[in-house]
Amino acid sequence: xxxxxxxxxxxxxxxxxxxxxxxxxxxxxxxxxxxxxxxxxxxxxxxxxxxxxxxxxxxxxxxxxxxxxxxxxxxxxxxxxxxxxxxxxxxxxxxxxxxxxxxxxxxxxxxxxxxxxxxxxxxxxxxxxxxxxxxxxxxxxxxxxxxxxxxxxxxxxxxxxxxxxxxxxxxxxxxxxxxxxxxxxxxxxxxxxxxxxxxxxxxxxxxxxxxxxxxxxxxxxxxxxxxxxxxxxxxxxxxxxxxxxxxxxxxxxxxxxxxxxxxxxxxxxxxxxxxxxxxxxxxxxxxxxxxxxxxxxxxxxxxxxxxxxxxxxxxxxxxxxxxxxxxxxxxxxxxxxxxxxxxxxxxxxxxxxxxxxxxxxxxxxxxxxxxxxxxxxxxxxxxxxxxxxxxxxxxxxxxxxxxxxxxxxxxxxxxxxxxxxxxxxxxxxxxxxxxxxxxxxxxxxxxxxxxxxxxxxxxxxxxxxxxxxxxxxxxxxxxxxxxxxxxxxxxxxxxxxxxxxxxxxxxxxxxxxxxxxxxxxxxxxxx
Amino acid sequence: xxxxxxxxxxxxxxxxxxxxxxxxxxxxxxxxxxxxxxxxxxxxxxxxxxxxxxxxxxxxxxxxxxxxxxxxxxxxxxxxxxxxxxxxxxxxxxxxxxxxxxxxxxxxxxxxxxxxxxxxxxxxxxxxxxxxxxxxxxxxxxxxxxxxxxxxxxxxxxxxxxxxxxxxxxxxxxxxxxxxxxxxxxxxxxxxxxxxxxxxxxxxxxxxxxxxxxxxxxxxxxxxxxxxxxxxxxxxxxxxxxxxxxxxxxxxxxxxxxxxxxxxxxxxxxxxxxxxxxxxxxxxxxxxxxxxxxxxxxxxxxxxx
Numbered sequence: 001x002x003x004x005x006x007x008x009x010x011x012x013x014x015x016x017x018x019x020x021x022x023x024x025x026x027x028x029x030x031x032x033x034x035x036x037x038x039x040x041x042x043x044x045x046x047x048x049x050x051x052x053x054x055x056x057x058x059x060x061x062x063x064x065x066x067x068x069x070x071x072x073x074x075x076x077x078x079x080x081x082x083x084x085x086x087x088x089x090x091x092x093x094x095x096x097x098x099x100x101x102x103x104x105x106x107x108x109x110x111x112x113x114x115x116x117x118x119x120x121x122x123x124x125x126x127x128x129x130x131x132x133x134x135x136x137x138x139x140x141x142x143x144x145x146x147x148x149x150x151x152x153x154x155x156x157x158x159x160x161x162x163x164x165x166x167x168x169x170x171x172x173x174x175x176x177x178x179x180x181x182x183x184x185x186x187x188x189x190x191x192x193x194x195x196x197x198x199x200x201x202x203x204x205x206x207x208x209x210x211x212x213x214x215x216x217x218x219x220x221x222x223x224x225x226x227x228x229x230x231x232x233x234x235x236x237x238x239x240x241x242x243x244x245x246x247x248x249x250x251x252x253x254x255x256x257x258x259x260x261x262x263x264x265x266x267x268x269x270x271x272x273x274x275x276x277x278x279x280x281x282x283x284x285x286x287x288x289x290x291x292x293x294x295x296x297x298x299x300x301x302x303x304x305x306x307x308x309x310x311x312x313x314x315x316x317x318x319x320x321x322x323x324x325x326x327x328x329x330x331x332x333x334x335x336x337x338x339x340x341x342x343x344x345x346x347x348x349x350x351x352x353x354x355x356x357x358x359x360x361x362x363x364x365x366x367x368x369x370x371x372x373x374x375x376x377x378x379x380x381x382x383x384x385x386x387x388x389x390x391x392x393x394x395x396x397x398x399x400x401x402x403x404x405x406x407x408x409x410x411x412x413x414x415x416x417x418x419x420x421x422x423x424x425x426x427x428x429x430x431x432x433x434x435x436x437x438x439x440x441x442x443x444x445x446x447x448x449x450x451x452x453x454x455x456x457x458x459x460x461x462x463x464x465x466x467x468x469x470x471x472x473x474x475x476x477x478x479x480x481x482x483x484x485x486x487x488x489x490x491x492x493x494x495x496x497x498x499x500x501x502x503x504x505x506x507x508x509x510x511x512x513x514x515x516x517x518x519x520x521x522x523x524x525x526x527x
Numbered sequence: 528x529x530x531x532x533x534x535x536x537x538x539x540x541x542x543x544x545x546x547x548x549x550x551x552x553x554x555x556x557x558x559x560x561x562x563x564x565x566x567x568x569x570x571x572x573x574x575x576x577x578x579x580x581x582x583x584x585x586x587x588x589x590x591x592x593x594x595x596x597x598x599x600x601x602x603x604x605x606x607x608x609x610x611x612x613x614x615x616x617x618x619x620x621x622x623x624x625x626x627x628x629x630x631x632x633x634x635x636x637x638x639x640x641x642x643x644x645x646x647x648x649x650x651x652x653x654x655x656x657x658x659x660x661x662x663x664x665x666x667x668x669x670x671x672x673x674x675x676x677x678x679x680x681x682x683x684x685x686x687x688x689x690x691x692x693x694x695x696x697x698x699x700x701x702x703x704x705x706x707x708x709x710x711x712x713x714x715x716x717x718x719x720x721x722x723x724x725x726x727x728x729x730x731x732x733x734x735x736x737x738x739x740x741x742x743x744x745x746x747x748x749x750x751x752x753x754x755x756x757x758x759x760x761x762x763x764x765x766x767x768x769x770x771x772x773x774x775x776x777x778x779x780x781x782x783x784x785x786x787x788x789x790x791x792x793x794x795x796x797x798x799x800x801x802x803x804x805x806x807x808x809x810x811x812x813x814x815x816x817x818x819x820x821x822x823x824x825x826x827x828x829x830x831x832x
Contacts, residue, residue: 009555015543027539277544277552278561284540292533 002041005340005522008275010034015276017515018287019352021397021479022365023302026291027276028397028496034513035346037387038275039522042262043337045314049095052318053102056256060321061329066103066254069183070110077181078103079152079205082121083131084358085189086260087519091310095258097137099187099318103256104140116177117149120186120204123211123447123454124359125408126151131362154207154454155444162209163250166242170213174247175205185254186323190330192338192377192521193227196257197327198244199237206243208438208456214239217426220466225380227523229331244323255323257330260313262337262520269309273520306355307362338523342387345526347511348503349388350496351378353398354519359453359461364405367484368412368461370398375475376464378516383525386471387514393474393503395496400480407451411443415458416487424489426466434459474506549653567669567681568652573662574690579640585664586639590628594750597743598625598735601824602633603784604754607725611757613641614691616717618773619727620706620781620803621695622817625736625743625750626729627665630693633752643685644693645670670712672698679716686720696770704733704817705805706777714760714770723757724773728780731821749821755780778803 008014016027017036030036046052057066070076080096083089100117107115117136119127132149133141141149152175153159161176178184178201186204190196203211213219214236220226222235229237247253265272268290271283279287294302317333319326357365357373365373374396379386388394404413419433434456437443443455469475475490476499482492493499503511516522531539544550552560572578594600619630631639648669652658661667668681682692696714697707717724731750736743755776760769778800783791785801794800805813 003559003561006556006559008553011553011555013551014553016539027543029543275556277550277556279544284544288533288536288540291536 002043005038005040005338007340007342008036008038010036013277015279017276017517018272019397020272020354020519021352022370022399022401023299023306023355024291024294024399025272025352027287030350030515031500031513034350034515035342036515036517037340037342037522037524038517039262039338039340039520040336042273042314042520043316045261045263045316046318049098049315049318050102052315053099053256056318056320057102057106060254060326061319062322062325063254063320066185066320067106067110069252069254070107070112072111072113074112074182075114075116075180076107076112076183076185077116077118077178078185078187079118079120079175079178079201080135080187081189081195081200081204082119082124082151083127083135083361084124085195086191086311086313087356087358087361088264088309088311089134089361090260090313091266092134093137094135095189095260095313095315095318096135096187097140099256099258100136100140103185103187104143115144115148116181117144118175118178118205119151120200121151122204122206123154123208123457123460125447125451125453128451152205153448154211155448160207164246166239166246168213168239168242170239170243171209172202172243172246173207173210174202178205179247179251181251183252183254185256187256188258190257190259190334192381193229193331193334193383193523194237194380196330197229197237198240198323199229200255200323201247201253202240202243208454210243212434212438212456213243215460215463217430217463217466220426220463221470223380224467225382225386227380228383229327241324248323253323254320255326256318256320257326258315258319259317259330259333259337260311261316263312263314264520266310266312303364335523338521339383339525340522342514342524342526344512345385345387345389346392346514347389347507348393348395348500348513349379349386350395350513350515351397351518353378353396359457360405360408363408364403366404366409366412366416367400367402367481367488368416368458370396370400371488371490372461372464374398374465375468375472376461378518379465379468379472381516381518381521381523383523385526387516387524387526388472390471391473391506393476393506393511394468394472395476395478395493395499395503397478397496398480400477400484402481402484408453409458410446410452411437411440411455412453412458412461415462420487420489424469426463426469429459429462474503476502547654547656567648568655568658568662570658570662570666570668570681573666574643578663582663582666583636583640586628586631590664591632594625594628594632597747598731599747599749599823600629600633601749601751602753603751604780605633605635607754607756608635608638611723611725613638614686614689615723615725615757616686616713617642617691617693617725617727618696618713618777619693619729620701620777621697621699622701622704622729623732623736623738624700624741625732626695626700627667627693629729629732629750629752630727631665633754638691641689642666642691642693643668645682645695647672647699649673679712682716683719686716686722692716696773700738701733701817702738703805703810703813704737705813706803709770709774711766711770714766714773718760718764718766718769721760723759724769725757726755726773726776726780728753728755728777728784730781730784734818734820737818746820749823751784751821753780753784774803775800 438456446452646667735748
């Protein structure tokens, strides 16, 4: 039995603590009394994953066993999460591929001929053939790609179908093939509490027309937090649930959800998975060697090294059946791995932003994505109430280079240069620019034919941080590009000590400080 | 964090993780500290010929002169070792870091060369340099104070190889100079191998170099090492009863050192041997009594130093 998550109080015995800062990392001394939130120890992975998958498919929750849902002549569609999960990508075999293989084994045995596989990439960039192959495995890829294994195209109006509107007037439009199938099997990886459930199909296979109802500033400001998908806590999840329930009246969905443990970093970065005072001499030497080598390496090589990091995740749960019931169980497993109880809010929240977020796998983390990772994801890694008090300060470690991936993020470049130069207010941006970017034919073309994120995607990334922007009085980046940070309306400090000094203008000279020690992922349950 | 030199980084890690000292767990994390894996520091090298020669030099030309200069050492009862079948287990009370060098320096060379000392794994074997230096100087081997199946594995092996052992059954140095609770590990081991136990009474070491000191106090205080006759377990005797006999023998030795041999025998016969645990009094009075220097032996100096 692993140890639960806990909150460290920094004392004179505490060694400097590991802090991520983009494609770099280091150790940092924190003020005495700082609270540091650590996740529970990594749970042991399931030893026989294949048996667990088999068991989940044959004994699903609130659903008939999968073999009973399969019959000759039926239309079967299998959709699965895209490149944005998990982070970092897991060592092969990917759990999605293993699940899909088991589903296909049963389908072949039942005589199902009409099978399609769809990457549920929503408005994300298309996955490249190599990325798809890595996710589903060679056997599935060779059997189905490219005709029957495709990316979802949210701008292909001929292949979208409008299934109706919810009681709140939200359009539900999803992939036609999925909607017209006799059975839709969805295989997910539930990395954080935000993923999965009814967010899988209506979002992953949805269109802009559908997504705009929940990916907007109003919903984000009323999702407190979107890592707490219980009804009434997260407006985005409530909207997805309404859409999912409407969908379930039109098609049969068999949901397969999986959870992973916290074994995030492979050798030689294993020390990043450990609590610092438990670093062995080997860990300390690995840290020194990795840090020096990383700092000495040219930028491209550094990025390449990080790109090749594949997490040795263990699978902690495979659950199949009815979407809502399955998701409850998935969340319970996820909480066992990530939830840490925290007493009270603090004046300052400190985070170290790693090199990766859901939208820069095999890509570049541009300033908007840095903002999204910090103010969107990590700020929202809470249940009940934020780790930092209203009007508090958030200090983020990241260099925030003014750098964009020309192929993956073309609309981000224009958003950063044109939109943010004029205003950083999410509501103003939404009202004035969103429709223009979402419907821009060049961005639509690049989304459909190149490997670009949808034109509206940078807006959504900006909205992710709307709650934090409204809630916090000050946001300070440590060691960052002043121009890039200034463009986003935040402040820069050269060192952590300077950042604390700057924060004292807002929270006084003796503030309470909390450091969210992540990755590995930690979800704070603030009392 | 960037832009620092390698030396800065190494210095930061060395300071943060206390390379030269005992690693510490933050107080708030102590409740969650994992039990250390039972991993034993290898000490076989400390019993090789080269290490033996080095140790003899260190003890003879390092520790012995220091002990003689800084204390007034008296050794008695070595005649009890004559004719004793080896290996044996030396069992002593423990009040000071001085105890081990005192015993080793008091032993005749032939005995010293074949004697190993049990040392707390968590204290003496926590960092490599402490483990290596004590293993070399005193021929120590690690023993787990918390017990467990593997706590005495090395001790068993060494006895099997014919090494005599020095064991402190209290498991730690006394906090007030009096003898603490005896653990039964030594008696168990002696019973298991059928080897004799030689009790040793160490007196005056708490006054000369108590806990917290790494050098004897000034004034060349007297210290006494008194060996007793070897004890052998009776047929059918269990380890508890054997352990009690060892304690009684040590008590009598202590009394012999404080009074004289015959009077200690009389006290034993009358059941009035003073308790090793000290007087049942408040802590300060116990400390006061145990930190009182032993009376000097021999005539008073005419010309004080």
